[in-house]
Ligand SMILES: Nc1ncnc2c1ncn2[C@@H]1O[C@H](COP(=O)(O)OP(=O)(O)OP(=O)(O)O)[C@@H](O)[C@H]1O
């Protein structure tokens with residue numbers, strides 16, 4: 001290494017230098033400003049309004065007292081307490097189960113490992129609310145199993161236990177995939193070295209394997225934490241009286257129009273979710289253990305005693321069986337009059353498809369617009385934060401990923417606060433739906449593009465500029481074609497996400513701008529079960545078409561669509 | 565740390581198949597207690613696989629492994645008296661140097677006092693004092709290597725297994741550390757098996773060198789014996805620049821032989837390896853001399869002359885069109901033959917052995 005003793009310029013002059021360089025390129029400077037402006041408008045402004053509103057009294061003056069008073073309302077305390085208990089049970093439970101599943105699928109000789117891995121992850125492409133609808137039809141008050149078969153009168157699936165059951169089962173596919181990846185990245189040398197030094201299998205597992213996988217397991221837990229806190233749909237459907245923050249904030253604003261109380265609840269929702277997000281980032285930023293040494297050959301595949309092996313297999317089968325029985329019930333519900341009361345075959349529910357063409361149009365057009373605009377924004381932002389150096393670069397990257405940590409309900413409330421007043425007056429328009437969809441899904445697209453850009457040789461970009469191509473030309477003709485598949489992936493991410501946006505869209509729609517997904521949800525809550533299922537299948541169909549499209553366009557595995 | 569108990573290692577017809585690939589094929593040899601054996605061979609020839617079978621990480625498809633006369637086939641890695649130094653070092657990144665080195669003792673439930681003593685003497689032996697509480701990634705490559713070695717040695721293994729332990733170090737450090745490993749192995753009197761694909765490293769380190777090719781053990785012996793008497797052309801080329809010249813047997817006796825190579829009569833100190841009469845001699849470049857064309861010798865013409873510092877390497881072409889590489893050591897400007905010059909090649913009158921071809 002050449003050790004030239006460079007004199008480090010003072011930080012101030014360094015920043016000035018960067019600024020001067022950017023200022024020499026007006027197109028670049030303007031792009032940075034525009035992207036920064038958009039991020040502010042779409043993400044920072046609405047979210048900070050939520051927090052600010054919580055700090056405002058009737059007269060519009062800032063006051064913390066007011067906030068404190070609101071927090072003493074029983075309704076707030078109950079919602080906070082319930083959410084807290086839910087997190088305390090659901091997060092560890094889901095993480096443990098998913099870690100176990102991820103571990104046995106990666107590091108043991110459980111039978112039919114490949115097939116099991118596919119079957120376990122498949123629910124990620126199931127129709128929306130498969131778990132919740134299936135649960136109600138099988139175990140609800142008039143459920144097939146609880147009422148018809150077992151004849152239970154007093155059993156109720158509604159409440160906290162129902163929510164926990166659903167959240168735990170539904171987190172398994174994604175979380176076990178993440179954890180699997182961590183286990184698979186552990187170098188076999190580490191485990192063998194420990195074994196060589198005399199440690200037995202279990203000892204290796206607890207002193208080497210798990211500690212090495214811990215960062216991955218923790219980040220999976222934090223993702224789960226965010227989704228449990230933000231979950232709106234599940235508690236809305238199977239909560240029934242078990243009030244959580246996400247639902248309570250929605251009701252306060254939509255039914256009692258109490259913005260002050262709503263925003264206070266939102267703040268309580270925002271703080272832990274943001275905490276989870278920041279912790280997640282911190283974990284990812286720290287140098288990961290698993291990449292310390294060279295060629296990793298993956299973990300040792302442990303052989304289990306036969307009875308444990310089959311016990312584990314049985315457990316996995318149980319999960320798979322559960323998921324697929326829910327799916328079967330879902331189809332049964334869509335094609336019968338009223339499952340399980342009236343099992344007459346009928347296609348009547350699919351008339352809902354024709355009654356909701358307007359909603360479908362709305363959904364498709366707002367999602368498409370969000371996907372295209374958001375896809376381009378994500379690609380440009382990714383390019384700026386990976387290939388350019390300017391003050392605030394890291395912050396921009398961070399803000400682009402921030403919506404992950406913001407519960408949908410908070411985004412919805414934020415958008416009402418931000419765009420319902422002068423100079424915007426955008427509530428009730430398609431425009432606001434498009435904006436919220438961009439804000440909601442930009443992180444996924446951003447990360448996909450950043451990952452692709454980081455693998456690009458920096459000299460490609462520089463060679464093009466060196467040959468006299470402008471920044472714009474370089475971006476369009478060199479960068480975009482090279483990251484084409486993640487660019488498309490990003491667009492499809494956003495589209496898919498936008499089609500199934502419930503928590504924030506539900507606050508921003510008007511009768512004119514209703515969407516398929518919100519209509520499906522409304523059907524579910526008013527008991528029009530068959531109609532809801534038919535609409536769910538419509539969304540399912542669209543998803544399948546998307547999957548086929550993505551494999552054709554990007555030649556990547558469709559499963560990537562669901563990975564973070 | 566004082567001299568350890570050392571054990572001999574015996575491999576009997578060891579074979580390993582990965583599906584249809586035969587990674588190791590019928591390898592048998594015995595390593596005397598306290599010896600350092602280098603396993604060398606080109607990439608993919610089965611060195612690592614052999615080592616991993618001895619360590620217990622791969623189950624042999626056939627054959628047996630004995631350590632100190634005890635068959636260890638049924639023993640899992642943690643019960644074998646072996647310790648491995650991995651190519652990647654495999655230091656546990658979530659533990660400090662001290663925790664890494666003490667790991668093997670802790671899993672054996674040794675008393676804390678004893679652990680402390682052992683670890684400290686191991687760290688002292690490898691000159692790692694003061695680094696106890698560092699994390700592995702704060703160490704230099706050479707230090708990491710020594711921690712890996714300390715971690716392996718502290719469990720008092722009877723056999724030390726090293727898989728290309730120096731390949732992550734730069735050239736200078738490599739030479740230094742390999743000297744250290746050799747000194748340490750001698751000092752502890754431990755049996756060691758050392759995998760490398762660097763022939764020079766193998767020769768400079770080992771008591772015995774074992775050469776493998778395509779899963780087979782081709783030759784085992786003291787480095788000098790292998791260099792002087794390679795059993796086939798592969799070994800001859802692998803262990804150094806060789807001119808392989810076909811010979812005609814003139815006289816074959818029980819103890820030695822006389823052969824003719826390039827019209828030159830050569831005496832061979834050992835009998836030929838087979839009776840079918842097709843032999844070659846290995847003429848190392850340093851065994852031959854070049855003289856001006858008017859002297860005795862085989863007429864040839866200089867094709868290239870390369871100055872390498874301590875020697876000049878000539879490639880000459882004989883009248884019959886055979887290319888020979890000849891090194892002239894200690895060159896002086898007057899003795900230089902420029903390219904195209906006619907010269908006489910002086911062959912040795914005696915060679916150590918014959919190759920069957
Ligand atoms: N786990 C495995 N599964 C299948 N084939 C393997 C496995 N391990 C090794 N092989 C094959 O066995 C042969 C010998 O491999 P081995 O790692 O022993 O070679 P090596 O001599 O150590 O080579 P190198 O010098 O490159 O480290 C190779 O052809 C390799 O591809």
Ligand SMILES: [Mg+2]
Nearest residue numbers: 611612613727
């Ligand atoms: Mg190897």
